[in-house]
Amino acid sequence: MINRVVLSGWHKWLSLFVGIQLLIWVGTGIYFNQMDAQAASGxxxxxxxxxxxxxxxxxxxxxxxxxxxxxxxxxxxxxxxxxxxxxxxxxxxxxxxxxxxxxxxxxxxxxxxxxxxxxxxxxxxxxxxxxxxxxxxxxxxxxxxxxxxxxxxxxxxxxxxxxxxxxxxxxxxxxxxxxxNDDSRLKHLMLTLHFMDYANTGGFNHALIVIFAIATLTLAGSGVLLAYRRNPNRAVRRKRETDVRVIHTGGCETLSLPANQPLLFALTQAGLSVSTECGGGGTCGQCVVQTDNTVAVSDVDRYHLTEDELQQGKRLSCQHVSSEFTSVTLK
Ligand code: FES
Structure with a gap:
């Protein structure tokens, strides 16, 4: 099983590669739409x-x-x-x-x-x-x-x-x-960019296009996989609530939170603030909460937290659903 952080990294680089070519297609497509065909013939x-x-x-x-x-x-x-x-x-x-x-x-x-x-x-x-x-x-x-x-x-x-x-x-x-002439040379450059024909084969049936197609498919597949794995308790989809005792700077209270929602989102919806830069993507390591140490350690916890912190009961709140917690302390 590919680690989620690694998968997420690959997904970003593939997005960059595919995104740049999509921008090139948009730019060259606009050029082909607007060009003077007579002038561009040379x-x-x-x-x-x-x-x-x-x-x-x-x-x-x-x-x-x-x-x-x-x-x-x-x-x-x-x-x-x-x-x-x-x-x-x-x-x-x-x-x-x-x-x-x-x-x-x-x-x-x-x-x-x-x-x-x-x-x-x-x-x-x-x-x-x-x-x-x-x-x-x-x-x-x-x-x-x-x-x-x-x-x-x-x-x-x-x-x-x-x-x-x-x-x-x-x-x-x-x-x-x-x-x-200059116009036909510009058209040739645009065709080269549009068809990714940097080896000058004169067509689009070449290795780079095949690699690009595979990269696009991989990007779509990794996106679906990341979305699927975003919720570690994904097998359970029923809506129910669970009680979690939350200790925060304003005091202590027991909240009824959506059981199958990541704790980060459930707390945010309940009006409590948890630090995050990645918005729950599992890449920033900011959303740490203190637990009673009964919550299982995930791969992403292990990636961002030290062994000492894990043993103390620290976990990433975006990586666990509310039903995994009975008590939690916010920073
Ligand atoms: S919100 Fe970024 S790792 Fe949890």
Whole structure:
């Protein structure tokens, strides 16, 4: 059986952990409710551009003539800044954000084709309508602030506008993957907090959420257990009264107190004051009364009182119901 003080301590720490996350949910929930979805998309200065060129398809080399070393999973014709290319995949991952293996061939010459930083910067510039100047294109490793799941190497071109736009492009094809700016980065931060996704998995099916769910269940369970164990005589629920002789600073009297109520509360209801800081929670050790030493010692008594005090008959009045006492002296 877990000691009540230990259980109470665990309950408090779990409350803190769960409470902080609940506050975060409230805060991020309000943000999601109020946010400007268009601004938060990061696409404030984004436009779609066609890369299609004029080369007639009759000039294209047949796919079968390409010098391929590995079995092809799929092949497609794409255009990059007016240049026709065969995009050949030797594997086909489930998601676009998973690591990809592409090979590009010029569709007319059939020679391998590699994108150049200047091409990347030009494509980024064409996809951008804002007032900023473009930086040089830089190859960038994951993780990225617009999508934690993205596993591919991407080009990044930054613009010095008021929202600090970054344009991310595919490392091989130069396709624009995303525009990101201060608003979309704030949204990404809020998503991270909301889904507790501090490892950037891009979702909510991760270990911390599972731990949080277990902590919440444990918090609820420990709360029920603490409430149940608050009354040591909990098996008896009938309402009846018991006579207790009470000696206090004002004299001595015999009171009829609710038999199954903790003595602390029964005395308080009868108008007598007993010192307490925790309100009967069993954690402050303030509600000591002197008994005739016939009251059984509880775990919580033992935690707060010395062996001498217990032997003298001192007990915590919040830990015993009135029916356990025949006579009590208040401090
Ligand atoms: S009231 Fe705090 S321990 Fe009894």
């Amino acid at each position: 696409n404030m200065y984004r436009k779609t551009v066609s890369h299609r060129g004029n080369t007639p398809t009759s000039d294209f080399m047949p796919l079968e003539k390409l010098a391929l070393n590995e079995p092809v999973v799929s092949a497609a014709l794409i255009w990059v800044s007016g240049t026709p290319l065969y995009l050949v995949k030797t594997e086909n991952p489930l998601h676009n954000y998973s690591a990809q293996q592409h090979t590009l061939f010029h569709a007319v010459s059939g020679l391998p084709w590699y994108i150049q930083p200047d091409d990347v910067q030009r494509i980024a510039q064409r996809s951008y309508t804002g007032p900023g100047q473009a930086s040089e294109a830089v190859l960038t490793l994951p993780p990225f602030d617009f999508d934690g799941r993205q596993e591919n190497l991407l080009w990044k071109v930054s613009f010095d506008d008021e929202v600090h736009t970054d344009v991310y492009l595919h490392a091989e094809t130069g396709a624009v993957i995303a525009h990101s």
